[in-house]
Amino acid sequence: MELESSRLKIIPCTKETVQIAINQNYDNGPEIYNHLKHLMEDPSLFYWGSWIVMRKSDGVIIGDLGFKGKPDVNKTVEIGYGFLEDYWNNGYATEAVGALIQWAFSESKIEKVKAETLKENYGSIRVLEKLHLQKVDETETVFHWELSKQ
Template identity: 70%
Template sequence: MILETDRLQIIPCTKETVQIAINQNYNNGPQIANYLEDLTKDSSLLYWGCWIVVRKSDDRVIGDIGFKGKPDENLAVEVGYGFLEEYWGKGYATEAVEALIMWAFNTSKVEKVKAETLKDNYGSIRVLEKLGMQRIDQTESMVNWKIDKKSYLK
C-alpha cells in the first residue's frame, strides 16, 4: 500500500521499502531503524509505525512520518513526523500528515489522532493548526494536540 497526494508518495517502512531511503543515504534519526526492529517482533505493527515520504517529481526521500504505535483502547493514535530541513516551509509536512490522518480515520480503527510538538517549533505548530488540530494542553516545553474523526471528516 502506498498513499499518494498531488506531490508525494507515502510508503510504509518494511525491510524492502526502507532500501529507498538507504540508497539515498537518508538519515533523519533512529525512528525507522527502531520501528523495523519492533516490526520483526510484531508484524501487526505494519502501518502503525514509520512511513517514508518521497517527492514524486524526483523520487527523493524528503522525510518520514508515522504513528507511535497501534490505536490504543480509546481508538487513538499519535502521529509524528520529521522532514529534512531543506524541505521545510513548502507544505510537504501538511500534505503528508493530512494523508496519514485520513488513512487512519478510514481504517475504522481510529477515532482520534494526537500529536505533540515543542512549544517553540512554530513550523510544526503551523502544520497542526492547518490540519484543524486543537491544543489540549501544554507543559513548560511541549504542546499536546488532538483531532477527532467527526470533526475532521465533516
C-alpha cells in the same frame, strides 16, 4: 499499500523502503530503523509505525512520519513526523501528515489522532493548526494536540 497526495508518495516502512533510504543516504534519525526492528518482532505494527515520504517527481525521500504504535483502547493514535530541513516551508509536511490522518480516519479502529510539539517548534505547530488539530493541553515545554473523527 501506499498513499499518494498531489506531490508525494507515502509508503509504510519495510526492508525494501529502508534500503531505498540507505541508498539515498537518508538520515533523519533512528525512527525508521527502530520501527523495522519492532516490525520484525510484531508484524501487526506494519501500518502503525514509520512511513517514508518521497516526492513523486524524482523519488527523493524528503522525510518520514508515522504513528507511535497501534490504536489504544480509546481508538486513538499519536502521530509524529520529521522532514529534512532542505524541504521545509514547501507544504510537504502538511500534505503528508494530512494524508496519513485521512488514512487513519478511514480505518474503523481510529476515532482520534493526537500529536505533541515543542513550544518553540513553530513550523510543526503551523502544520498541526493547518490540519485543524486543537491544542488540548500543555506542559512547560510541550503542546498536546488532538483531532477527532467527525
